[in-house]
Amino acid sequence: MEKVQEKNSSESQKELDDLQFQLFRMRENMKDISKDSRVLGIDQSKDDEWMIVHSIDDGRTCKIMLSDCQSPYRGRCDFSLVASYSEEKRAIHIGDIKGPSGYGYGSICMNYLKARAREHNIPVITGDIAERDWDHVDRLIHFYEKHHFEVTIDPDSKSGEIQWVDV
Structure with a gap:
């Protein structure tokens, strides 16, 4: 029982130290990031x-973009979602998502993109699934459906389209 308490105390101290480091790095990175782009939040x-x-x-x-609070910001982000506005500003089209999968980064960016659409009264977000995405198309379908997109796939041409409509 004593070893369990000792281990829990040790783990708690490590978590506290890690959190303090992340807060220090967050403060430093925010200064540098705000020189290059607009800070939207922390997640x-x-x-x-x-x-x-x-x-x-x-x-x-x-x-x-997302930048972690574990390493110093050096002008490059850890993850990004790039989208363009339609001419008449009635839709946003996702052009590219870059970064590692499986960490929840895409979901963070998608939530901020949806918030941006709502702020600007843009009711639709669209995108394409290209042949280059075909090796991970199942993961993409899962991701977009989780975020309430309608996904249309054409297996013959190895392509697809996504669409989210704000209700």
């Missing part, structure tokens, strides 16, 4: 790592 990954959410938006293209 946590599936592994409970703190991420700084930031964006660059020129009115034609919106790039939502």
